[in-house]
Amino acid sequence: MHIGIIGAGNVGVGIADALTYLGIGKKITLFNRHIDKALGEIWDLSDCIPLLENNIEFHATDDLKDLKDCNIIAITAGIKQKPGQSRMDLLNENLKIIKNIVENLDEINEKAIIIMVTNPVDILTRVAINISKRDKNLIFGSGTVLDSIRFREAIGEKIDINRKNIHAYIIGEHGDSEFPLWSATHIGPLKLEDFNIKNFDNFKKEIALRVKKRAYKIIEKKGFTKQAIGVSVANIIKSIILDEKKIFTVSVPIEKSCGCIRKDVCLSIPCVLGEKGIEKKLLMECSELEFELLKQSAEKLDKIYAEIAKETE
Template sequence: MISKTSKVGIIGAGNVGADVANALVLLGKCVRVVLFDRTLSKAEGQAWDIEDSIPLLKEMEIIPSNQYEDLADSDIIIVTVGVQQKQGQTRLDTLSDNAQIIRSTIKELDRVAPNSIVLIVSNPVDVLTRIAIATSTRAENLIFGSGTVLDTARLRYQLGKRLNVAKQDVHAYVIGEHGDSEFVVWSSAFIGGILLTKFPIPQGATLEQIQQEYAQLTRKRGYNIFERKGNTSYGISTVVCQLVDTILRDEKQIFPVSARADSNYGVGSEVVLGLPCIIGSTGIQRQLLLSRNAHEQHLLEESANKLNEAYNSLHN
């Protein structure tokens, strides 16, 4: 049950931040939303527009602000602020611009809301989450990124349609970087409790063709949307709402969020990437070790190396 005083803060009133706020209100996921932006008029415009829908929905409060102090006592703070990715760029291309923004933001959040759970959504989410963990004084379980949650949701939905089964019965994970080096752990993919390798494949296709097609579709989906409309926001805002709901209700659901890798993954213990974790009222409650074959382990190591190089480039 959601607390009668549940409060969610959002840093950044741009496309993603505003859509997260709107989704929280439409779905009634908390009692109070604080939409923070350095430019107060921007936060006000977005918040007031969203507020006009509340008379037709569940009673909530949305507060625009440019004062970090208004985020105090938030259960969760969602960080969406940062330089936007441009046409032709990868998510990692925005790193140098966004790293300092995240450092300064986290320092302010440590000052005003040291016990809040912090969810990083800004890209490149894995490296920025690592920067946030390194910068913050709060417990590490209270900071994580949106990781490959959206990528996994895209895969499950599209693969379910191809196999003609409900998306809820597709159990497969996209892990690694939220970006070009992400990959599907096909060896651990199940359809309704049946290994994908043993599940009936539609006529006219092979398992290998389906794996290649849907891994590529999942990896390129965000870029394809970006090319057509200039940003992506609806999918990730729904992901954030799901994570908020899981935290506030202490549901202990499993999501592949950006977290520091367990040493048993064989990629060191410093790199942050999308890995399955149990999420509840205290943030990350436990990281799970997903079975991988030798090829998938190689892909995980490649993804980790890419993210390590990006992080280390900031210190060269």
């Protein structure tokens, strides 16, 4: 399985690192406009192989044509988020970059599954889907996969339960309007609300805020995020390669009529991933409040997309 990564910045390298350490894929090609950066990262990773129990083949390139045989391509190229910036602040510059990449990939390799990681991921996923000629199930964004993992971990720490037994999801925008799907949160067979948590309302507020602010706090301290998003995307890729049919909250068009929400807005909902990419979208029941939050998140994303739509035509 040949995996391509576009962008040798922190996130792109984080994905390459995670794939290497977890032994995912047979060949990794790292594309970067400045070949020396890609070469340095690939050489460094190649030196890890004798210390690991896998045999991944590495390549560095500054030519997108070298991704023509890739099965999966993760796009991370773009300007990085700085302390104090929201993900939406990155839009104008990253829009131009992504538009050019997707158009070129359509000519080079129209069968590869594309995972959008560049922020703001929901808007740029919608841009990529609308530009690309490939099947819609072959393009999706990394969305709130990491946010959902942080959500389960935070709940587990609070109630002293292994996160692997916690079924919980962050949905909506990967950004400030994301929110926890509390009504679908289960601890093993129990609904969270039946778990007898003291000061339940305060518990929920504290957890939601912690998850939403986590990336901002990391960026404030070290200037970027890398490791966790790298492992998150690596796990998405693994699910596709092994056809695991696992559920991830990735960014996709809702497509089915959902009240007042436009069906082509991309945001995160639980989806089944397998060898065909997006194999099923799980349009879940939710409370009236949660539906209103989803609607607000979708309206925010749709308004922003409308402002830049002309540039994507």
